[in-house]
Amino acid sequence: MINCHRMHLFDVVNQYRAIFADDTSGSEENYDGGLLFSWSMHQITSHLQTLKVMLPKINEGGSLSNILDQCMYCAMGLGWVGLDFRGLLPSLFEEAVLNLFSKNMSTAVENFQLALDSHRWVPLPAVGFPANTVGEESQEDVTPPSYLMENPPLAVFINGVSAAMNELRPCAAISLKHVVAQELIKGLRAVSDSLLLYNTTRVLRANESGLFLSLCRAFIEVAYPHSATCFG
Template structure:
């Protein structure tokens, strides 16, 4: 009886110790002991079922409460030493096998991490995305570090077992961490793409730099995922550019429908010298000011280009060229449609104005947009990346607009560029001679010869420029 009484007292003392431990978490080391805390109680329960049943039930409840408290500690922002201590207690309690403990650890830490992300305000997409990137980088890195520190030996032994054992559980245990990490990266990429597609981001370059730093920092734990970030930005920027250009094209269609050539006075001759000076610059041609639809179209495209150049991946060069080329073809068809609707009512001056409209589109706007593309995507940069020459780049239409294809719809309406220059020079000479006194017959002959020589020089210069432009476009 004395021996039985001693065994019963041990059970009662263990019960009191566990209850005290559950109330005072700081003394949990005393309450956990070695092995399962109810093991002794279960052995005695088989011998003294009536006397020990209530005690065993109390021990089970206290042990469960202690387990819940330990798991709840993992739902907080734990530092590595505290995390090691908590998981060490869980191991000593033998509540989970090693694979189960790994899974439980990742589940609880992920649940806490998700709650943290859910608290980030979503009213401002830009702020939400920047804070999400920062929080994910810091806390996900901490979870990975904690996991590798806690289960480093288990990972090594489990991998060894997986190679020599037929036990499927051992093999699955080796994949738990990698599957979990893959899911976290995929969730982050999905959040990134969702926020970027909202069109509320102030600057893509800032977000891109932050994401690249995020991916680079994870290379320290063997998880450099920067290659997964680039396609997201390429897709989003490409989609936004296409949407903007389509909107601009529709706007041009509305403008050309309201446009009229009545009382349109040409001021192109006054701007000839200024246009020549700006031919190779980034300033738009001043001749566009004569034609409102073209000027509005050019301004809107420049706005989109200014947004694009802040974050312009080289991989987008072919896409940007194709989208803009398709837009210009649509603009060209709209010009042709306008001509077919209005041509019968054209006066001589209106017909001449329409020809200048087409010339401005073909010889001023398209070459200028070509220069803008090369400003954003320099051919030399692309050539260096691809390892080809500029001629091959031009052949495949990478950053080069196919002017002949664009102007195919209105080609028969366009005057030859050399003939138009001869006409402009002739008009300038006529206006000059009308404001001077009449010279003698011999003097007139010398004057005409001088004008003819100047005309030949101008034509030769234009022809030379056209050959050069043809090589660029």
């Protein structure tokens, strides 16, 4: 669609100017400033409105990046006939990227809550490093700590965070850094609130309480720092 829009709009503008090249009526500064200009602006505005409607429906960061590349190429090509609209694209795609990340973080929190509600508090075999040594790993290592496997609800949440980050990678905008960080903090706070609510509404036996506290400790000492490391 984008390529067809570029080709057709480019051809119409060039043909119009070729047909009316001998029209000397009006001042030079108003040349092509009437019907052609209005029609061209209508086409570009319609194209941008279509993008505004369709972009929130895209669920993959790679697809957003691909569409952005096509739109930038389209706008650059139309720049040859004075219709470069690249400056109007960033706000549309920034909103779409933020919306995508926000939805993925909400999904990560929802999956964590489901996993927590259905979790059976039974001891699991120790995996990887103990919690007090995980923080000593390299800050550049974004591999999820194997210790999280001892706490399945947290593993579900971190998988969701990793998925959200991976979708963000192809279309990350530096202008969204602080806003995306707030979305990540919002997700972590939602997990913390879920743990507090669980603690106040559930009656656990002594051994179950110990496992729950271990999960809370893993969230603070492992999951939270790992999420910050992934964000960079």
